[in-house]
Amino acid sequence: MVAHTFTPAQGLDPQALFAIKDLELRARVVVEGLWSGLHRSPYAGFSVEFTEYRQYAPGDDLRFLDWKLLARSDRSYVKKFEEETNVRCLILVDTSRSMLFGSKGWTKADYARTLAATFAYFLGQQRDVVGLALFDSVVHDYLPPRWKPGHFRHMMAVLDRPPEGRETKLGEALDEVAKLCPKRSVVLVLSDFLAPVPEWDQALARLAAARHDVRCVQILDPAEINLDFGQAAVWEDMEGGRSVYIDPEQARAGYTAKFEAHQTELKAALEKRGIIRQIARTDEPLDFVLLELLQAGHARRAAARRRTQL
Numbered sequence: 070m071v072a073h074t075f076t077p078a079q080g081l082d083p084q085a086l087f088a089i090k091d092l093e094l095r096a097r098v099v100v101e102g103l104w105s106g107l108h109r110s111p112y113a114g115f116s117v118e119f120t121e122y123r124q125y126a127p128g129d130d131l132r133f134l135d136w137k138l139l140a141r142s143d144r145s146y147v148k149k150f151e152e153e154t155n156v157r158c159l160i161l162v163d164t165s166r167s168m169l170f171g172s173k174g175w176t177k178a179d180y181a182r183t184l185a186a187t188f189a190y191f192l193g194q195q196r197d198v199v200g201l202a203l204f205d206s207v208v209h210d211y212l213p214p215r216w217k218p219g220h221f222r223h224m225m226a227v228l229d230r231p232p233e234g235r236e237t238k239l240g241e242a243l244d245e246v247a248k249l250c251p252k253r254s255v256v257l258v259l260s261d262f263l264a265p266v267p268e269w270d271q272a273l274a275r276l277a278a279a280r281h282d283v284r285c286v287q288i289l290d291p292a293e294i295n296l297d298f299g300q301a302a303v304w305e306d307m308e309g310g311r312s313v314y315i316d317p318e319q320a321r322a323g324y325t326a327k328f329e330a331h332q333t334e335l336k337a338a339l340e341k342r343g344i345i346r347q348i349a350r351t352d353e354p355l356d357f358v359l360l361e362l363l364q365a366g367h368a369r370r371a372a373a374r375r376r377t378q379l
Contacts (some may be wrong), residue, residue, distance in 0.1 A: 080354020087175040088184070093225045098184035100194065103356045156197035157214050159250050160185045163239070163260035164232035165205035172292040173352055180351045181259040181288050182228045184299045187359055189259065193221050201227060202249070204242035205235040209276035211249055247276050257362075262287045266334045277342045284345040286362065287335070291352050294328070296321045 089095045162185045168178040185201065192199045193216065200214030200225045200354055210227050212220070239260065246256070256276060262285065277283050291297065339346045345365045349358045 076166055080357045083180075083352060083354060084174065086355060087179060092182065092186050092229055093190075093222070095183050096190040096225075097186045099183075099356050099359060100191050103191075103359060118268070132152070156192060156255060157199075157252060157275035158188075158197060158255040158257060159202060159214055159246065160188060160193055161201045161202045161204060161242070161246060161256065161258045161260075162228070163205070163237065163258075164203050164209075164234065166234035166259055167237060167263055168288075169232065169234050170293070171351065172290050172297075175351065177261055177288045177290055177351055178232050180349070180355070183355060184286065184288075184349070184358060185257075185259055186228055187355060188227060189221060189224055191359065191363075199224075200250070200254075202242075202246055202247075203227065203232075204239075205233065206238040206241070208242050208245045208249065209233075214250070214252075214254060237264045238268075239264050240272040243269060243272035243276055247272075247279060247281075250281075251279075253280050253282075255284065258283065258285045259288060260285070261289060262335055263291075263293075263331070266331070266338050270338045273338070273344070274342050277344060283342070283364070284347070284362070285339060286347045286349050286351050286358070288351065291350050294350070296324050 076094060081099060086095060086098065089098065135239060162181050164178060168181060169176050171179065189199045189201065196216055198214040198216045199210045199220075201210070202208050203210040210230075212224055237260075239262075243258075250256070273283065336346060347358070347361055347365065
């Protein structure tokens with residue numbers, strides 16, 4: 070069966086989204102807007118192959134309720150689809166100092182926290198279990214994956230705390246996460262991944278080798294990509310603390326070469342481990358990012374099924 074891709078015609082304006090101060094409300098706006106678009110699409114949803122029944126639970130889509138079975142047996146069951154599996158997910162959010170940069174009125178940390186809240190809300194609506202870990206030089210907040218009343222609100226409270234902004238030690242944080250979450254899970258890492266690749270590559274490899282489904286979203290401010298900082302000025306290294314005078318026009322060529330070399334090394338390291346990688350610019354509609362993340366997982370599961378059928 071051919072998999073179809075649905076793309077909303079127009080995403081949510083990030084400026085309007087970040088004008089919403091309540092993080093939970095932001096997440097709801099993104100997810101409900103995405104679901105609305107998917108339901109209007111002729112390719113609604115990601116589940117296409119019916120496999121079995123499961124008992125109806127409050128909140129399930131009534132379109133999939135078997136009304137004939139309900140009339141015959143007075144029991145409520147919904148059709149279960151092949152894509153519909155219990156997901157166990159741990160979301161890792163980088164709260165280090167480099168994530169506090171932002172040229173659009175919101176920071177990379179704001180964008181990462183909102184994406185984490187959005188994905189957690191989406192999974193919660195599907196009754197999947199989801200956990201959260203915030204890290205910089207260490208994992209400083211951890212909520213194990215679970216599904217129970219109040220858990221989502223607890224995650225929102227943790228995400229709402231102002232980040233302390235210490236230096237990044239991604240490798241150490243990933244090793245700590247591997248110990249905290251031994252059960253096989255989808256591990257979603259939200260970071261700018263600007264730390265040198267050798268500092269975290271082996272830790273990420275160990276996480277993938279433990280059969281976790283690791284997915285990485287690299288969150289970047291557009292000014293970091295093109296060095297569009299306007300006029301020359303003194304800038305502070307957000308992690309090292311050094312003050313540096315930078316003329317963007319003079320520095321752009323050298324910076325671009327180094328940035329592209331880092332991106333190439335990052336891409337190669339993740340592809341070597343079979344890890345899904347996605348770039349999210351902070352000026353990009355967040356519902357587009359969520360949709361791309363979901364479709365990437367859908368494509369991976371479909372490929373895995375095809376391999377098992379060979």
